Amino acid sequence: MKLSGWGNYPQIESTQYNFSSEEQLCQIVEEHQSMAAFGNGRSYGDSALAKNSIVMKNHNYFLQFDERNGVLEVEAGVLLAEIIEAFAPRGWFPKVVPGTKLITVGGAIASDVHGKNHHVSGCFSESVISFQLLLADGSIVECSRDENKPLFLASCGGMGLTGVILRAKLKLKKIKSNAIVQTTIKTENLKETFEAFERYKSQPYSVAWIDCLAKGSSIGRCLLNFGDFAQDQKFDFVQKKKLNIPFNFPSFALNNLSVKAFNWLYYHKVLNKKSTKKVSIDSFFFPLDAIDNWNRIYGKNGFTQYQFILPLAESYKGLEEVLSAIAESGKGSFLAVLKLYGKENDNLLSFPMEGYSLALDFKMEPGLMPLLEKLDQIVIKYGGRIYLAKDSRMSQSTFESGYPKAEEFRALRKSYKLTDKFSTLQSQRLGI
Amino acid sequence: MKYVLIVGAKSDMAKAIAREYAKQGFNLYLAARNVNELEPISNDITTRFQRVVQCFELDLTDFDSHESFYNSLPEKPAGVITAVGYMGEQKNSEVDFEECHQVIDSNYTGNVCLLNIIANDFEARREGFIVGISSVAGDRGRKANYIYGSAKAAFTAYLSGLRNRLYDTGVQVLTVKPGFVATKMTENMDLPENLTAQPEQVAADVFSAQQKGKDILYTKWVWRYIMLIIKNIPEFIFKRLSI
Ligand SMILES: Cc1cc2nc3c(=O)[nH]c(=O)nc-3n(C[C@H](O)[C@H](O)[C@H](O)COP(=O)(O)OP(=O)(O)OC[C@H]3O[C@@H](n4cnc5c(N)ncnc54)[C@H](O)[C@@H]3O)c2cc1C
Ligand SMILES: NC(=O)c1ccc[n+]([C@@H]2O[C@H](COP(=O)([O-])OP(=O)(O)OC[C@H]3O[C@@H](n4cnc5c(N)ncnc54)[C@H](OP(=O)(O)O)[C@@H]3O)[C@@H](O)[C@H]2O)c1
Numbered sequence: 168m169k170l171s172g173w174g175n176y177p178q179i180e181s182t183q184y185n186f187s188s189e190e191q192l193c194q195i196v197e198e199h200q201s202m203a204a205f206g207n208g209r210s211y212g213d214s215a216l217a218k219n220s221i222v223m224k225n226h227n228y229f230l231q232f233d234e235r236n237g238v239l240e241v242e243a244g245v246l247l248a249e250i251i252e253a254f255a256p257r258g259w260f261p262k263v264v265p266g267t268k269l270i271t272v273g274g275a276i277a278s279d280v281h282g283k284n285h286h287v288s289g290c291f292s293e294s295v296i297s298f299q300l301l302l303a304d305g306s307i308v309e310c311s312r313d314e315n316k317p318l319f320l321a322s323c324g325g326m327g328l329t330g331v332i333l334r335a336k337l338k339l340k341k342i343k344s345n346a347i348v349q350t351t352i353k354t355e356n357l358k359e360t361f362e363a364f365e366r367y368k369s370q371p372y373s374v375a376w377i378d379c380l381a382k383g384s385s386i387g388r389c390l391l392n393f394g395d396f397a398q399d400q401k402f403d404f405v406q407k408k409k410l411n412i413p414f415n416f417p418s419f420a421l422n423n424l425s426v427k428a429f430n431w432l433y434y435h436k437v438l439n440k441k442s443t444k445k446v447s448i449d450s451f452f453f454p455l456d457a458i459d460n461w462n463r464i465y466g467k468n469g470f471t472q473y474q475f476i477l478p479l480a481e482s483y484k485g486l487e488e489v490l491s492a493i494a495e496s497g498k499g500s501f502l503a504v505l506k507l508y509g510k511e512n513d514n515l516l517s518f519p520m521e522g523y524s525l526a527l528d529f530k531m532e533p534g535l536m537p538l539l540e541k542l543d544q545i546v547i548k549y550g551g552r553i554y555l556a557k558d559s560r561m562s563q564s565t566f567e568s569g570y571p572k573a574e575e576f577r578a579l580r581k582s583y584k585l586t587d588k589f590s591t592l593q594s595q596r597l598g599i
Numbered sequence: 600m601k602y603v604l605i606v607g608a609k610s611d612m613a614k615a616i617a618r619e620y621a622k623q624g625f626n627l628y629l630a631a632r633n634v635n636e637l638e639p640i641s642n643d644i645t646t647r648f649q650r651v652v653q654c655f656e657l658d659l660t661d662f663d664s665h666e667s668f669y670n671s672l673p674e675k676p677a678g679v680i681t682a683v684g685y686m687g688e689q690k691n692s693e694v695d696f697e698e699c700h701q702v703i704d705s706n707y708t709g710n711v712c713l714l715n716i717i718a719n720d721f722e723a724r725r726e727g728f729i730v731g732i733s734s735v736a737g738d739r740g741r742k743a744n745y746i747y748g749s750a751k752a753a754f755t756a757y758l759s760g761l762r763n764r765l766y767d768t769g770v771q772v773l774t775v776k777p778g779f780v781a782t783k784m785t786e787n788m789d790l791p792e793n794l795t796a797q798p799e800q801v802a803a804d805v806f807s808a809q810q811k812g813k814d815i816l817y818t819k820w821v822w823r824y825i826m827l828i829i830k831n832i833p834e835f836i837f838k839r840l841s842i
Contacts, residue, residue: 168789185786225611228639229646252622253647 170220173462174211176469176531176559179592181220192331193305195221196588203327203591206274207246209267211472212559213592214278214326221331223273229253230334237339238296243273243332248456250339255448256402259339262294266504268453273332278556279324279517283372283393283452286509290517292323298335303588307333321579324517326555328580328589328599344397346404347372347451350443357387357487364391364507364523371395372451374506379490379499379527386490389505394451406447465530470500473539474518474526474554476508481549482523488545489525496538500528515572515579518554526557536560555593566597573599600650604628604676606657606713607683611782612732614640615802616680621648623806628672630657659683659709660701669716678728678809679717681710684751686784692746699746706750711757718761721770728771730809731758735776735817738826741842762814773808774815777801778822794819 170181184199186192196202203217207224226244233239237259239250247261248268254260265280274280276298279290297311300322310319322329352367354360360375367373373393381388397404455461462470477485486505493499504526511520518524529535543565546553552569553561567573577599580586593599603620607613608629617627621644629637634656641652657668659681685705692699714729721727736744737751755774762772779785779795796804796819808816817823832840 187783228643230642232646249647257649 170205170208170216171469172208172210172212172215172559174469174471174531174559175462175465175467176471177213177216177592179213179216179218181216181218183220183222185222185225189301189307189333192221192301193307196301196303196331197305200587201590203589204243204273204277204331206244206271206277207269209270209274210278211557213596214556214558215274216592217590223271223331226333237341238336239339240334240336241272242334243271243276243298245272246270247272247275250337251448254339255342255345258342258402260342260396260448261291262288262338262340263291264452266453267456268449269456272335272337273327276323276332276335277325277327279512279514280556281508281519283374283506285519286368286373286507287371289509290323290512290514290519292512292514292517294338294340295323296336296338298322299333300329301331301333303330303584317579318583320513321515321576324514324555325576326516326593326599327591328576328594329583329585330589342396344399344404345402345448346397346399346445347394347448348397348443349392349394349446349451350441352391352393352441354387354389354391356385357483357490360387360389360391360505361483361523363389367391367393368507374504377490377503377505377525377527379493379503380497382494386487386494392451394446397445404445404447406450465528468531470528470530471535471539471559472526472528472557473542474524474557475542475546475551476518476520476524476554477522477546477549477551478520479522481551485545485549485551486523486525489542492538492541492545493527498529498532498535498538500530503527515576516555516570518552518556520552522551524554526554558593561597563596563598566599600624600626601677602626602628602651602653602672602674604630604672604679604717606630606659606679606681607732608637608640608654609633610682610684610784611798612777612780612801613680613682615798616682616805618644618647619799619802619806620680621650621652624650625677626651626653628653628655628676630655630668632656632658659713660704662709662712665713665716669713669720675720675724676727678730679714680730680732680805681713682732683710684732684734684784686744686747689742689744689746702746703750703753706747707753707757710754714757714761718765718770722765722768725768726770728773728809729758729761729765730773730775730805732775732777733758735778735822735826738776739830739837743842771809771812773805773813775801775805775808776815776817776822776826778817778819778825780818794821794825 169178171178184195199219201218204223205215205220223244226242228242230240264282275291279292281290299307300310301307308315352363354363370393375389375391377389506524508519547568603625605613605617608631631637634654637654641654644652685702687698687702692702733755734751736748737755740748758772758774779790780801781795781797801818804818
C-alpha cells in the first residue's frame with residue numbers, strides 16, 4: 168500500500184507486516200530486507216518510510232507500573248496519549264512530551280523527541296530506563312545505560328535504524344494537578360524575544376510562536392508561552408472554552424495572503440504584554456491534536472516542516488538571517504515555533520544542542536526546494552543541524568555537517584549487520 | 600463497583616470496549632476461548648485503570664456450558680457485551696457445511712444460547728443492558744459473504760425481538776452494526792480509509808450509545824446511510840451487482 172508520513176510527502180509503495188507474536192516478528196525480520204518499524208506515522212517526512220513496514224501500533228499493552236518510583240513498562244506501540252489518559256488522573260505524567268500526544272513510545276525513543284521543557288529536562292531518552300530491541304539476526308537484547316550501552320545511545324534518536332524496539336521501561340514524573348498555569352508574553356522583535364527566553368529560563372515549559380512574515384525591525388516578534396503544572400492537588404480540571412487560537416484555520420488552500428492575515432490576527436489578538444491563565448494539558452501541550460488531519464489542509468502535494476537548531480552563540484545572527492530569507496521569499500507558514508534548548512546529550516543522532524531551534528511548515532510547491540537549500544547553507548554556516556524526524560529532503564552533506572557522530576552510527580550499523588536489514592527512504596538518501 | 604461482562608474478549612474490538620468501560624469506572628468479567636490468552640489484556644487494564652478484571656473460559660459453541668458459566672460469576676453483571684463472531688471464507692462455507700455451521704453458530708446460535716440465559720436474569724432483576732455486535736453485513740445478503748451476513752441478520756432480528764420483549768422491564772438492548780473496522784478480522788483486506796473505523800472509535804461509540812440508552816448504532820455513522828442506499832436497490836438490479 169501507499170505510505171507517507173505526516174507531511175504527505177513523499178510517498179512510498181510499502182508492504183505492511185503485522186505480527187501476533189515475537190516469534191512471528193523474528194521470522195519476518197529474518198526473511199526480509201529494507202525494513203523499518205512504523206509507529207503512528209507522526210514523523211513528517213520519510214523517516215518511517217520503508218519498503219517493508221513493521222506495524223507497531225497494535226502492540227499497545229501496558230505491562231506494569233510501580234507506584235513507588237513511577238516506573239511504567241509498556242509495549243512500544245502504546246501512544247503517549249494512552250499513558251496520559253491513564254496516568255494524569257493518578258498524578259503522573261511523561262517526563263517529556265512533544266507537540267502531539269499521538270505518537271508511540273517506540274517513535275518517541277527512535278526520534279529521541281523533546282518538548283517544551285528541553286532546557287530543563289532534556290530529551291525523551293532521559294525518561295527511558297531500558298528497552299528491548301530486536302536486532303537483524305532475530306535476537307532480542309536489553310538496552311540501557313548499563314547494558315548494551317552503545318546500542319542504547321544509537322537507538323535513542325536512531326530513527327528505527329538499529330532494530331525494532333519492542334517494549335520499554337519509562338520513568339514518569341509526579342504532577343500535582345492536571346491544570347497548567349500558563350503565561351503569555353508578547354514581544355516586538357527578535358532581541359526582545361531572546362531576552363524573554365533568557366529571563367524565563369527557570370520556567371519548566373516554554374515555547375514561542377514567531378510571526379514569520381514580519382519584516383524589518385519587527386523581525387522575530389513573538390508570543391512566548393511558558394508555564395508549569397498547577398499545585399492545587401486537583402485532577403478534575405476541564406477547560407471550559409476551547410481556545411481557538413492559533414489553529415481554527417479555514418481549510419482553503421494556504422496562500423501568502425491568508426498566512427499573513429492569520430499571523431497578524433494571531434499576534435494582535437493577544438492585547439496585553441503579559442497575561443496568565445489556567446489551561447488544560449491538551450491545550451497547553453497539544454493544541455494541534457484538537458484538529459483531526461490538519462495536515463491535509465496543505466493539499467495532496469503535501470508539505471514539509473523545516474526544523475533546525477543553531478548553537479547558542481550563533482543563534483541570534485543565524486535566526487535573523489533565516490527569518491529575513493523567509494520573509495523575503497514570501498513563503499511561510501502559520502506555524503513557526505521558536506525554542507531555547509538545553510545541553511546536548513550523548514546519543515549519536517539526537518537533534519537537540521544548546522541553542523535556539525525554529526520550526527516552520529512549507530507547502531510543497533515549485534520554488535520551495537531552492538529556498539530550503541539556501542536555508543540549509545545558513546544553518547551549516549553557523550554550525551547547526553536539521554531535525555531528522557521532520558526532514559524529507561536535506562542532502563547527505565548537510566546531514567553530515569550537522570551530525571558529527573554520523574560515522575560512528577554508520578559503523579555501529581555495519582557491525583550489527585543492520586545496514587541492509589533496516590533502511591528507510593531517509594537513511595538511503597542520507598547514506599546512513 | 601459494577602461489573603460488565605465482555606464475551607469474545609480477545610477480539611480487538613472487544614479489547615477496546617473493555618478498556619473504555621474500565622476507563623469509565625467499571626470492573627470487568629472477560630470471557631473467551633483459551634482463557635490464558637486473556638492474561639495480557641487483563642494485566643493491561645488493571646495497570647492502566649486499576650479496576651478488578653476476572654477472566655473466564657467460554658466457548659460460545661459449547662452450548663451446554665453457558666448456564667454453569669453464567670452461574671459461576673461471583674456477582675451478576677450490570678451489563679453484557681458480546682463481540683463473538685466469525686466470518687470464515689465465504690467460498691469454504693459454500694462447499695463445506697461444517698465450516699458454514701461454524702459461521703452460523705459463532706455469530707448466531709451461540710450468542711442466542713448465552714443471551715437467553717442472561718436476558719432471563721436481567722428480566723427478573725428488571726435491570727441491565729445487553730449489547731450485541733452484529734454487522735452491516737446482516738442488512739442485506741451479498742454474494743461476497745452471505746453465510747456470515749445471514750447469520751448476522753438473524754442475530755440482528757434476535758436482538759430486535761429481545762429489545763421488544765424487555766422494553767417493559769427497563770432492560771436495554773443495543774444492536775451494534777459496525778461497517779469496516781481495522782481489526783485482526785480485516786487485517787489482510789485493503790479497506791477504504793474514510794469508511795474504516797479504528798477499534799477505539801467503535802468502543803467510544805458503543806459506550807456512548809449504551810449510556811444514552813440507544814437501540815441501534817451504526818459505526819462509523821455514515822454506514823447508516825450507505826446501508827440505506829444498499830437496502831433500497833431493487834432486487835432485480837441488486838442481483839446483478841458485485842459489491
Ligand atoms: C503535530 C506534531 C507535533 C510534533 N511536535 C514535536 C515536538 O515538539 N518535538 C519532537 O521532538 N517531535 C515532534 N514531532 C515529531 C514526532 O514526535 C516524531 O516524529 C515521532 O517520532 C513520531 O512518532 P510515531 O510513533 O508517529 O513514529 P513514526 O512517525 O511512525 O516513526 C518515526 C521513526 O521512529 C521509528 N520507530 C517507530 N516505532 C519504532 C519502534 N517500535 N522501534 C524502532 N523504531 C521505531 C520509525 O522507524 C521512524 O524512523 C511532532 C509531530 C507532529 C505531527
Ligand atoms: N472487523 C470488521 O470489519 C467487522 C465489521 C462488522 C462486524 N464485525 C463483528 O465485530 C465483532 C468483533 O470482531 P473483530 O473484528 O474484533 O474480529 P475478531 O478479532 O476475529 O473477533 C471475533 C472474536 O470472536 C471470538 N470467537 C469466535 N468464535 C467463538 C466461539 N465459538 N466462542 C468464543 N469466542 C469466539 C474470537 O475468539 P478467538 O480469539 O479465540 O478466535 C474472536 O476473539 C465480530 O462479531 C465481528 O463479526 C467486525
